[in-house]
Amino acid sequence: MQKPTRSIVDKLQRPLRDLRISVTDQCNFRCRYCMPEEIFGSDYKFLPKEKLLTFEELTRLTRIFVSLGVEKVRITGGEPLMRRDLPTFIHMISKVGRVKDIAMTTNGSLLAKHAKALKEAGLHRVTVSLDSLDDDRFGQMNGRGFKVSHVLEGIEAAAAAGLQIKVNMVVQKGTNDQDVLPMARYFREKGHILRFIEYMDVGNSNGWRLDQVLPSRDIVERIHREMPLEPVGPNHYGEVASRYRYLEGKGEIGLISSVTQAFCSTCTRVRLSAEGKMYSCLFASAGTDLRAPLREGKSDPEIRELITEFWRHRTDRYSEERLSNTPEITKKKKVEMSHIGG
Numbered sequence: 202m203q204k205p206t207r208s209i210v211d212k213l214q215r216p217l218r219d220l221r222i223s224v225t226d227q228c229n230f231r232c233r234y235c236m237p238e239e240i241f242g243s244d245y246k247f248l249p250k251e252k253l254l255t256f257e258e259l260t261r262l263t264r265i266f267v268s269l270g271v272e273k274v275r276i277t278g279g280e281p282l283m284r285r286d287l288p289t290f291i292h293m294i295s296k297v298g299r300v301k302d303i304a305m306t307t308n309g310s311l312l313a314k315h316a317k318a319l320k321e322a323g324l325h326r327v328t329v330s331l332d333s334l335d336d337d338r339f340g341q342m343n344g345r346g347f348k349v350s351h352v353l354e355g356i357e358a359a360a361a362a363g364l365q366i367k368v369n370m371v372v373q374k375g376t377n378d379q380d381v382l383p384m385a386r387y388f389r390e391k392g393h394i395l396r397f398i399e400y401m402d403v404g405n406s407n408g409w410r411l412d413q414v415l416p417s418r419d420i421v422e423r424i425h426r427e428m429p430l431e432p433v434g435p436n437h438y439g440e441v442a443s444r445y446r447y448l449e450g451k452g453e454i455g456l457i458s459s460v461t462q463a464f465c466s467t468c469t470r471v472r473l474s475a476e477g478k479m480y481s482c483l484f485a486s487a488g489t490d491l492r493a494p495l496r497e498g499k500s501d502p503e504i505r506e507l508i509t510e511f512w513r514h515r516t517d518r519y520s521e522e523r524l525s526n527t528p529e530i531t532k533k534k535k536v537e538m539s540h541i542g543g
């Protein structure tokens with residue numbers, strides 16, 4: 202697969218191609234692998250409104266990122282649909298030229314209400330996170346007892362609105378690995394691409410252990426025994442998921458194997474937190490502030506220069522390093538997933 206050429210490149214020759222924007226650090230779920238209730242409890246201090254970048258600030262930054270090579274924008278969070286008037290922001294992004302793909306990652310709980318407005322505003326795709334079809338297990342995993350039917354209704358509404366859909370399932374051995382086959386069967390039947398994500402050691406609060414990771418190759422084997430699969434090539438340079446298609450009939454799945462088969466060598470992703478910090482890796486300890494330069498009146502060329510320097514110095518390859526030094530590296534201080542959006 203060819204690298205995009207128009208973009209700036211980092212120290213490892215990786216182009217800047219994807220911008221992932223977290224629009225809020227708040228969420229109505231408390232997934233144990235992301236925002237465990239005992240840490241993100243009622244006294245947890247989320248960002249106050251004045252610290253969040255406004256839609257105008259986010260759009261201005263997006264335009265600058267696009268001028269440096271970004272073609273793909275993903276809206277995430279926290280739960281992005283908890284940010285008020287999100288369709289207004291989607292509409293603003295859709296007017297920034299040269300963005301080929303505008304997607305959103307959501308837990309789906311509020312999607313039924315907003316799907317139509319999001320599509321009309323210019324959203325192309327949604328990725329809905331769902332870890333089980335069993336209400337008890339799902340309720341436990343989301344930490345708030347939310348029902349599977351809420352999310353499935355969101356998916357139906359998104360499909361009816363004409364949005365392209367993918368479903369993401371984080372697989373945790375001993376917690377929801379019994380759901381791999383039921384989920385594969387269900388979403389194959391529905392015609393949506395299901396992607397299995399290896400449970401990751403993001404942040405410092407989820408108590409991650411390597412023995413809770415179900416390797417992607419085991420998932421493929423389990424599904425292949427019942428519904429034969431074959432690998433297919435990536436859709437584009439740096440695609441995160443490895444794709445497999447069902448040999449009989451239609452459909453495909455994806456495997457996101459950040460733990461057992463790291464994909465840092467083609468990582469083209471920059472992340473922006475809701476308060477305007479830019480991160481060069483999902484596992485970064487600190488971000489580079491863009492809010493102060495924006496609010497101090499820096500010009501577009503000045504901000505462009507800041508981002509260019511940041512990307513030119515980038516050397517991150519956390520998941521590859523984890524493969525060779527798991528015990529040491531996982532102790533490092535890392536930003537929380539709910540802060541930068543996964």
Ligand SMILES: Nc1nc2c(ncn2[C@@H]2O[C@H](COP(=O)(O)OP(=O)(O)OP(=O)(O)O)[C@@H](O)[C@H]2O)c(=O)[nH]1
Pocket residue numbers: 275304306328367369398440441442457459468470483520543
């Ligand atoms: N380690 C690591 N994991 C990632 C990275 N990007 C995504 N992931 C993981 O993969 C999951 C799925 O990411 P998505 O946002 O759905 O993937 P995507 O590549 O943007 O999706 P498509 O554009 O549909 O291919 C995330 O929630 C993370 O768990 C990354 O850069 N590093």
Ligand SMILES: C[S@@+](CC[C@H](N)C(=O)[O-])C[C@H]1O[C@@H](n2cnc3c(N)ncnc32)[C@H](O)[C@@H]1O
Pocket residue numbers: 228234235277278279280281306307308309328329330369370371398399400401402403407538539542543
């Ligand atoms: C942080 S959430 C933000 C968007 C939205 N709230 C959602 O859940 O889709 C983005 C993605 O990160 C994934 N995620 C969170 N913690 C993870 C972990 N420890 N390992 C792997 N994926 C994780 C979630 O399953 C979700 O698909």
Ligand code: SF4
Pocket residue numbers: 228229230231232235236278279280308330539
């Ligand atoms: S994974 Fe998404 S839905 Fe779950 S707690 Fe994190 S931000 Fe919320």
Ligand code: SF4
Pocket residue numbers: 464465466468469470481482483484517518519520521
């Ligand atoms: S671990 Fe960091 S460098 Fe590697 S793929 Fe993920 S975000 Fe990119």
